[in-house]
Amino acid sequence: MSEELSDREDATADLYSAEELAGGDHGDSATDFDLSSPEGRYLARSKSFVSRARQLSDSLQHTWDAHASEYVLEVPTGAGYTAVAEDAKPLSFKRIFDRNSVVRLEIGTGNGDQIVSAAVSHPDRDYIGFEVYRPGVAQTVSKAVKSGVGNLRIIEADAAQALPILFPEGSLDEVWTFFPDPWRKTKHHKRRLVQAPFAETVARVLRPGGIWRLATDWSDYAFQMRDVIESSPYFENPYAGVNPHEEDPDPGRGGFAPRWEGRVMTKFERRALEAGREVFDLVAQRLS
Numbered sequence: 001m002s003e004e005l006s007d008r009e010d011a012t013a014d015l016y017s018a019e020e021l022a023g024g025d026h027g028d029s030a031t032d033f034d035l036s037s038p039e040g041r042y043l044a045r046s047k048s049f050v051s052r053a054r055q056l057s058d059s060l061q062h063t064w065d066a067h068a069s070e071y072v073l074e075v076p077t078g079a080g081y082t083a084v085a086e087d088a089k090p091l092s093f094k095r096i097f098d099r100n101s102v103v104r105l106e107i108g109t110g111n112g113d114q115i116v117s118a119a120v121s122h123p124d125r126d127y128i129g130f131e132v133y134r135p136g137v138a139q140t141v142s143k144a145v146k147s148g149v150g151n152l153r154i155i156e157a158d159a160a161q162a163l164p165i166l167f168p169e170g171s172l173d174e175v176w177t178f179f180p181d182p183w184r185k186t187k188h189h190k191r192r193l194v195q196a197p198f199a200e201t202v203a204r205v206l207r208p209g210g211i212w213r214l215a216t217d218w219s220d221y222a223f224q225m226r227d228v229i230e231s232s233p234y235f236e237n238p239y240a241g242v243n244p245h246e247e248d249p250d251p252g253r254g255g256f257a258p259r260w261e262g263r264v265m266t267k268f269e270r271r272a273l274e275a276g277r278e279v280f281d282l283v284a285q286r287l288s
Contacts, residue, residue, distance in 0.1 A: 060138040063145070071141045073128075073153045075166060082132045084162035091166050096153060097126045104174040105129070105167070105205075107159040107193075112140025113266045114178060119149040125173075127152040130159035160198055167205040174211045175202050178263065179272075182218040194225045196232065203234030203286055212284040213260055217272035219247050222280035226255040235284040245280075257281040 056064060073096070076085035093103050102125045106115045109129035119127050129152065131137050137154050144152055155162065180193045194214065202212050212235065216222050222245075229237050237255050244254035259281050269279060 056135055056138055060135055060142065063142045064134075064138045067141050067145050068138075070150075071144055071152065071154055072137060073155050075155060075157065075162070077157075078161075082156075082158040082161075084157050084165050086165065088162075088165050090168045091128075093126065093171065096128075097151065099126075101126045101151075102173045103128065103171065104176070105172050106176040106178070107163075108177065108180055109136065109140050109154060110179075110266070110268065111136050112143045113264050114176070115152055115154075116140060116143040116147055116149065117264045118262065119144070119152040120147050123149070123151060125151065129154045130157060130162065132156065132158055160193060160201070163205060164201050169204055170207045170210075172205050172210060173207065174213060175206060176213045176263075177202075178213070178215045179217065179268065180221075182216065182221045184218065189224070192221065192224065194221070194228055196228055199228050199232045199284075200234060202284075203232065206286040208286055208288040210286040212286070213263070214282040214284070215260075215263060215279060217269070217277040217279050219245065219278065219280065222256065222282065223248055223250075225280075225282050226253075229282060229284040230255060232284070234287055236287055238283055238285055255282070257283045 073091070076088040077083065078085045094100055097103075104118070104125060104127050106118075106127065106129040109115050109131040112129075115127050115129045118125075129140065131140065131154055134156060137156050140152075140154055155166070177194060181191075183189055183191045199212075206212065212229075214225050216225065226237070229235050230240060239257045240255050242254045243256040243258075244252045245256065248254075259279070260283075263281070272279060
C-alpha cells in the first residue's frame with residue numbers, strides 16, 4: 001500500500017513512525033530478517049513491501065484464534081515468515097472451496113474491504129488474497145465472519161515469491177493489484193511490484209482473456225504500470241490511447257481505464273483524494 005498512513009495503521013503500531021511512512025524513507029533495505037539463520041542475517045531477496053509489526057490487538061487476537069483456521073490457508077513456509085517453501089504443492093481450488101467456480105485473486109488485501117465486499121456481492125465466485133501484514137489478515141477475517149461469507153481465503157505471504165509456486169497455470173479469472181507500495185524515491189523504484197518479471201508471473205496464472213486490474217494514487221507509478229502492460233508480450237491494454245494525462249512524460253499517450261465499478265471506495269482511497277492525489281485505474285487483458 002502507499003506510504004501514506006493507511007487502514008493498516010489503525011490496526012496496530014507500525015515499526016516505522018508516521019513521519020517516516022509519509023516521507024517514504026524506510027532505509028535502503030527491504031528485506032526480512034531470518035532469525036533462524038546464523039547471526040540473524042537478512043535474506044538477500046528484495047521485497048516490494050515494507051515489513052511491519054505482526055502483533056495483534058486483543059480483539060484481533062481473539063478473532064484470529066477463533067476463525068483463522070476457516071479463512072487463512074496454511075502453506076509450507078520458507079526462510080522468513082513471508083516466504084513460501086519452494087517445494088510447496090500448487091493449490092487445489094476445488095479442494096479449498098469444495099466446488100468448481102471462477103476464482104479471483106487480490107494481491108495486497110489490506111484490511112479486507114475489497115475482497116470481502118466482492119465475496120458478499122458474488123457468492124457464486126471464490127476469492128483468494130495475499131497479504132503480508134498479519135493485523136490486516138485478521139481484520140479481513142473479522143469482516144468475513146461478520147458478513148457470513150465462506151467464499152474467500154487469505155494467504156499470509158509475499159505474492160511475488162509465492163504466486164508462481166502455489167497457483168497453477170491459467171487458473172485465475174482475474175488478478176487485482178490495488179495501491180501497491182509506490183516506493184516514492186527514485187532510487188527505490190526498482191522495488192516496485194509492478195514490473196516486467198511480475199507481469200509475466202501474473203500472465204502465467206491468468207487464463208487466456210483473463211483480466212489484471214490495477215490502481216495507484218501516484219502518477220509516476222501509473223505511467224510505469226501502463227508501460228509494463230503495453231510492453232508485455234502477454235497482455236494488451238484495452239484502453240490504449242485513452243485518457244491522456246498532462247503529467248505523462250509521453251504526452252497524449254494515455255492508456256488509463258475509467259474507475260472500475262467493482263473497486264470499493266476505501267478509507268485509504270478517500271485519504272489519497274483528500275490529499276489532492278489522483279487515482280489511476282489500469283486494465284491488462286491476457287492474450288490468448
